[in-house]
Amino acid sequence: xxxxxxxxxRKDARxxxxxxxxxxxxVEKGFxxxxxxxxxxxxxxxxxxxYRYYPSKDELFKxxxxxxxxxxxxxxxxQVAQHQGPIAGLARQMMQxxxxxxxxxxxxxxxxxxxxxxxxxxxxxxxxxxEVIRPSQSLVGGLIERGIRSxxxxxxPVEATVHMLIAPMLHLLLHExxxxxxxxxxxGMSAEQLLDAQVELLLHxxxxxxxxx
Amino acid sequence: xxxxxxxxxRKDARxxxxxxxxxxxxVEKGFxxxxxxxxxxxxxxxxxxxYRYYPSKDELFKxxxxxxxxxxxxxxxxQVAQHQGPIAGLARQMMQxxxxxxxxxxxxxxxxxxxxxxxxxxxxxxxxxxEVIRPSQSLVGGLIERGIRSxxxxxxPVEATVHMLIAPMLHLLLHExxxxxxxxxxxGMSAEQLLDAQVELLLHxxxxxxxxx
Amino acid sequence: xxxxxxxxxRKDARxxxxxxxxxxxxVEKGFxxxxxxxxxxxxxxxxxxxYRYYPSKDELFKxxxxxxxxxxxxxxxxQVAQHQGPIAGLARQMMQxxxxxxxxxxxxxxxxxxxxxxxxxxxxxxxxxxEVIRPSQSLVGGLIERGIRSxxxxxxPVEATVHMLIAPMLHLLLHExxxxxxxxxxxGMSAEQLLDAQVELLLHxxxxxxxxx
Amino acid sequence: xxxxxxxxxRKDARxxxxxxxxxxxxVEKGFxxxxxxxxxxxxxxxxxxxYRYYPSKDELFKxxxxxxxxxxxxxxxxQVAQHQGPIAGLARQMMQxxxxxxxxxxxxxxxxxxxxxxxxxxxxxxxxxxEVIRPSQSLVGGLIERGIRSxxxxxxPVEATVHMLIAPMLHLLLHExxxxxxxxxxxGMSAEQLLDAQVELLLHxxxxxxxxx
DNA sequence: AATGAATGAGAGTTCATTCAT
DNA sequence: GATGAATGAACTCTCATTCAT
Numbered sequence: 001x002x003x004x005x006x007x008x009x010r011k012d013a014r015x016x017x018x019x020x021x022x023x024x025x026x027v028e029k030g031f032x033x034x035x036x037x038x039x040x041x042x043x044x045x046x047x048x049x050x051y052r053y054y055p056s057k058d059e060l061f062k063x064x065x066x067x068x069x070x071x072x073x074x075x076x077x078x079q080v081a082q083h084q085g086p087i088a089g090l091a092r093q094m095m096q097x098x099x100x101x102x103x104x105x106x107x108x109x110x111x112x113x114x115x116x117x118x119x120x121x122x123x124x125x126x127x128x129x130x131e132v133i134r135p136s137q138s139l140v141g142g143l144i145e146r147g148i149r150s151x152x153x154x155x156x157p158v159e160a161t162v163h164m165l166i167a168p169m170l171h172l173l174l175h176e177x178x179x180x181x182x183x184x185x186x187x188g189m190s191a192e193q194l195l196d197a198q199v200e201l202l203l204h205x206x207x208x209x210x211x212x213x
Numbered sequence: 214x215x216x217x218x219x220x221x222x223r224k225d226a227r228x229x230x231x232x233x234x235x236x237x238x239x240v241e242k243g244f245x246x247x248x249x250x251x252x253x254x255x256x257x258x259x260x261x262x263x264y265r266y267y268p269s270k271d272e273l274f275k276x277x278x279x280x281x282x283x284x285x286x287x288x289x290x291x292q293v294a295q296h297q298g299p300i301a302g303l304a305r306q307m308m309q310x311x312x313x314x315x316x317x318x319x320x321x322x323x324x325x326x327x328x329x330x331x332x333x334x335x336x337x338x339x340x341x342x343x344e345v346i347r348p349s350q351s352l353v354g355g356l357i358e359r360g361i362r363s364x365x366x367x368x369x370p371v372e373a374t375v376h377m378l379i380a381p382m383l384h385l386l387l388h389e390x391x392x393x394x395x396x397x398x399x400x401g402m403s404a405e406q407l408l409d410a411q412v413e414l415l416l417h418x419x420x421x422x423x424x425x426x
Numbered sequence: 427x428x429x430x431x432x433x434x435x436r437k438d439a440r441x442x443x444x445x446x447x448x449x450x451x452x453v454e455k456g457f458x459x460x461x462x463x464x465x466x467x468x469x470x471x472x473x474x475x476x477y478r479y480y481p482s483k484d485e486l487f488k489x490x491x492x493x494x495x496x497x498x499x500x501x502x503x504x505q506v507a508q509h510q511g512p513i514a515g516l517a518r519q520m521m522q523x524x525x526x527x528x529x530x531x532x533x534x535x536x537x538x539x540x541x542x543x544x545x546x547x548x549x550x551x552x553x554x555x556x557e558v559i560r561p562s563q564s565l566v567g568g569l570i571e572r573g574i575r576s577x578x579x580x581x582x583p584v585e586a587t588v589h590m591l592i593a594p595m596l597h598l599l600l601h602e603x604x605x606x607x608x609x610x611x612x613x614g615m616s617a618e619q620l621l622d623a624q625v626e627l628l629l630h631x632x633x634x635x636x637x638x639x
Numbered sequence: 640x641x642x643x644x645x646x647x648x649r650k651d652a653r654x655x656x657x658x659x660x661x662x663x664x665x666v667e668k669g670f671x672x673x674x675x676x677x678x679x680x681x682x683x684x685x686x687x688x689x690y691r692y693y694p695s696k697d698e699l700f701k702x703x704x705x706x707x708x709x710x711x712x713x714x715x716x717x718q719v720a721q722h723q724g725p726i727a728g729l730a731r732q733m734m735q736x737x738x739x740x741x742x743x744x745x746x747x748x749x750x751x752x753x754x755x756x757x758x759x760x761x762x763x764x765x766x767x768x769x770e771v772i773r774p775s776q777s778l779v780g781g782l783i784e785r786g787i788r789s790x791x792x793x794x795x796p797v798e799a800t801v802h803m804l805i806a807p808m809l810h811l812l813l814h815e816x817x818x819x820x821x822x823x824x825x826x827g828m829s830a831e832q833l834l835d836a837q838v839e840l841l842l843h844x845x846x847x848x849x850x851x852x
Numbered sequence: 853a854a855t856g857a858a859t860g861a862g863a864g865t866t867c868a869t870t871c872a873t
Numbered sequence: 874g875a876t877g878a879a880t881g882a883a884c885t886c887t888c889a890t891t892c893a894t
Binding site for chain 1 (some may be wrong): 853854855856
């Protein structure tokens with residue numbers, strides 16, 4: 001029995017279309033300032049239809065976070081496991097990759113929004129800590145430990161160094177999505193240039209002896 | 214035991230009480246979610262009284278920023294101007310002082326709030342950039358330039374380094390006030406210890422030659 | 427007997443019902459003293475519904491003006507354009523028609539309201555001048571000029587005469603809606619009789635030679 | 640016992656100063672838009688002091704009306720009683736005098752405000768009808784009757800003619816104080832010129848035979 | 853299932869009035 | 874008596890959510 005497949009397909013695609021629309025708007029205007037009617041409109045449906053799929057604006061938000069972050073978590077872990085040779089190069093490469101894939105794009109906004117709204121959505125915050133923050137930290141932490149064990153890095157305190165590596169990226173992210181539009185932060189340099197400079201500085205402090213600096 | 218009088222005239226004390234109440238609520242619920250009547254209630258006055266002192270919710274927020282942040286920036290600027298001798302020590306001391314005075318206390322939440330609400334309140338964002346971000350950046354930037362000129366620091370790119378110095382503090386701040394309540398970030402170390410370790414790492418990368426490391 | 431349903435969807439009927447309700451309340455209490463919620467209640471809808479149709483109280487008022495006044499001006503203009511023969515008769519007829527349609531009914535109150543509220547709502551005043559006063563004046567002015575050109579009227583100053591023709595109607599209107607309720611103005615005569623007598627008097631002063639007076 | 644006379648005098652003058660301030664503001668901004676604090680400020684006292692003299696804003700308004708209108712009523716009556724000779728000249732003169740003294744000045748605004756606010760202050764409206772409107776009408780009415788009896792005027796209906804004489808002045812008044820500020824009414828002519836032209840037109844219609852027109 | 857008209861709890865703000873000083 | 878800080882009811886407008894169609 002051939003049903004109306006186009007209609008059917010649209011209906012199946014609805015949840016994803018709504019999530020995409022919601023993310024785009026949350027990025028543009030933040031969670032509070034985004035009206036649910038706008039989300040529906042951008043997804044090409046009417047207000048009431050949105051509520052058929054997500055019973056409230058809060059639930060919609062949770063669904064967006066879950067949808068947009070789950071993807072990027074495992075990827076990097078695989079990359080690290082495969083890597084051979086000096087850690088410094090890997091670290092350099094990972095930070096650049098992270099910025100390209102996550103920080104720069106929409107997924108990065110989810111991080112920013114998550115920080116912004118964590119207080120309002122405790123349950124979601126827990127989810128985020130478990131699914132994103134902790135894995136990321138242990139990934140970077142493992143990297144550093146490997147470097148220390150191999151003698152490539154100084155015997156720095158691991159946890160603090162993890163923060164040092166993650167902080168500038170998140171900082172950049174927050175600026176881009178908070179004050180970016182209002183100028184006045186890092187006028188001369190692109191985000192990528194800033195990040196490069198920061199990684200170099202960090203590695204300079206991290207390496208046991210900087211061979212050719 | 215006389216019950217608290219229904220009406221009191223305490224013109225001088227009101228502004229500070231209102232700012233404290235506002236900050237406390239902004240911390241708890243964010244700017245957007247805090248109703249002006251709540252601020253008044255927490256300060257022990259009626260809704261209308263708030264508007265006698267601050268003509269709008271936006272102005273109240275600005276006053277909080279000025280009261281809780283601008284002060285510390287000015288102080289640090291004075292400290293920097295007076296300082297003689299190596300920059301590294303000054304930087305170490307300033308970051309510790311900042312965390313103690315701002316980051317650790319409620320004042321730091323203003324930073325977090327601002328990042329959260331910047332998109333929704335563009336005018337506030339502009340104000341914050343002018344009042345807090347730019348002054349902080351030029352303060353730290355000047356510090357680094359002095360270090361480079363004196364030969365104490367390597368010839369690092371100033372702007373990126375400014376970010377490197379500021380980022381870990383804000384990162385810490387955001388975690389404390391976003392996910393802090395939900396555990397799971399830096400379990401073993403106190404914020405102060407983390408910060409110390411990070412400063413050391415940064416300076417290690419910054420100093421022209423690390424004399425006795 | 428079914429009770430009136432709690433919720434009804436009657437998109438087409440709402441605007442007119444809201445305008446009627448608004449006019450009735452503006453008549454009773456003036457513009458400033460009428461709360462938008464009352465308008466909605468009298469139209470049998472909730473507060474929010476009003477704003478679905480008219481985005482602000484000001485726009486509601488403008489819509490009332492357009493609905494209750496602009497229509498009649500356009501009608502009269504058409505009537506004037508079509509008219510052949512002596513102007514005196516047309517003038518007589520127009521004034522009577524205006525009183526019957528506008529002055530006598532609730533629509534006339536819009537004029538009164540506008541005079542009352544002009545100072546408090548400058549933007550509405552401008553709108554009213556553009557939408558009602560100027561068109562009316564040019565309508566009557568054109569009439570008089572035609573009469574003068576054809577030799578039917580004396581060469582009176584047009585602008586002043588326009589005022590003379592409009593003034594008694596507005597005067598009547600103001601009395602009806604200001605002191606009308608409190609008695610004591612023109613006890614013996616009906617408004618229509620008054621108006622007739624006034625028109626005759628005016629025309630007597632206006633006609634080049636009163637043929638059969 | 641010489642008390643402090645300056646202070647005493649100021650205190651005695653207070654009510655009048657408050658009424659003057661109130662009138663000035665009612666003229667500028669209307670009743671509703673005038674805040675009681677402004678009235679007090681213009682009179683050079685504090686908000687609370689106003690309430691010592693007039694127990695509410697409404698009572699203040701009533702006092703203003705009573706104070707500003709009572710003066711001008713009797714004057715004209717005396718003038719009419721004295722007059723000898725043709726009525727037309729007297730009428731011309733009275734209208735000009737009325738505009739100069741009342742219409743143009745602050746007293747005129749009271750008339751305008753009274754019309755505006757009559758609905759809100761029924762008791763005051765009754766006062767106004769009895770003290771101002773009826774006396775004025777019988778004054779003008781008597782004038783016309785005299786003219787008719789003497790054969791100077793045609794046998795026009797008195798009441799309607801009274802309206803005709805009063806209407807243009809009030810109309811002018813209302814325009815000056817309603818839309819005057821917003822342009823668009825009688826651009827080319829001054830109020831005085833308009834009034835002159837209108838009187839001429841009226842008398843032209845009124846005189847039994849216009850001797851030398 | 854989809855729509856969008858209708859709802860109504862609240863939000864920020866104003867200002868006449870009160871009353872502690 | 875005078876002051877002006879304090880009050881709180883009232884007002885306009887918004888928007889997440891519901892539900893008749």
